[in-house]
Every structure is written in structure tokens, then in C-alpha cells.
Amino acid sequence: KKIVSRESILSWVEQLPNARDQFILLSLFEYGKSKDFIDIFNVKQSDCDKEKKTLKLSNRTVNISDKLISIIEECGEADTYYSISKNGTKKMPLVDFGFIVKSYPNQNNDLTNFRKGRNIYTACQRIFDYVGVGKWMSPNAISESGKLHMIKAEAKKLNITPYEYLYSKDIVKVEQQFNFKME
Helix, strand or coil, X not given: CCCCCHHHHHHHXXXXXXXXXXXXXXXXXXXXXXXXXXXXXXXXXXHEECCCCEEECCCCEEECCHHHHHHHHHHXXXXXXXXXXXXXXXXXXXXXXXXXXXXXXXCCCCCCHHHHHHXXXXXXXXXXXXXXXXXXXXXXXXXXXXXXXXXXXXXXXXXXXXXXXXXXXXXXXXXXXXXXXXX
16 A cells, blocks of 8 residues: 555645645655655755756755656745645645745744754645545655656666666666665
């Protein structure tokens, strides 16, 4: 249950009313989870290169999809957040400190990375509850699903099995994209 396809992720993204939540979910799938979610909350619109389809993170540059680029653009234009918990009727203005993931009005920009990461984690829990998978889904599972998706896609391009891909020199693409090392 915890490993989900890109199609499932995209269907969940389509259900979410806020670009901010869409970005959080799809970025977890496309380039993974970092310590305290820094690669999600610390990214600016200017870090996105639409031509090259890349996003510059604090320690690497990752490839991103057209869908994520379009969501990043929507995040830039968004100025209101629609609650996705309880009955969903609450609307809040978003505060722009220059990042893709804009803040709620009750948040200030001088929070610690740990606190900002907790805010992203809490947003993930709300997202999972909203799309009906809150009982068993986690940010880590989304990231792992993204890795597996990329491994299968890259193996298919090379006409080899995913298992063969894991032991090929090309696995470094996945390692770089998701910032991990195969052991």
C-alpha cells in the first residue's frame, strides 16, 4: 500500500485545491525528502529553470517534470490558502517571504529549520488525510515510491531490468536526484 505509482500521485495532486500542497506532494515524489524537508521549504521560484526542466536545491540540481514546473508557477500566483482539514471552509491569506511554499499569516520567517520542517510534515499529514490515505501513507513512502518509479523508468530507457539498473553505473542518476547512496 505504501508504494504508489506516479499516476496515483498525480491523481492526488489533482484533488488538492492549493498549489502549495500540490508542490509539497509532487516534489516529495520527484526528488525526495531531505532532513527537515529543507529541499521543499527553502526553494525559490528563481531556482526553477523552465527551459532545462531543473530545480536548484541547496546541495544539488534536480530534474523536474512539466507538471511540477506548472505547479511552481501557480504557487507564485497564489495568495490564498483554502483549508483542507475538517470542513474545508476556512480561507487564509498567504504570506510571501520569497519561497515557493508561502507561509500562513501566523508564521514568521525566522523559524528554525526544524520548525519549518515540522510545518511541512504537518502539511503532509493533512494532504494524506484529504486524499484518504492518512492511515498508512508517509512522506518517506512517497519519496521511496519516486525512487522506484525513476529506477523503473531509467531501466526501461536502457532496455534492462530494474534489478540490472540497480547494479549499473547509471544508478548514480537516481542517487543524485534523491540525494542518497546505494549501499
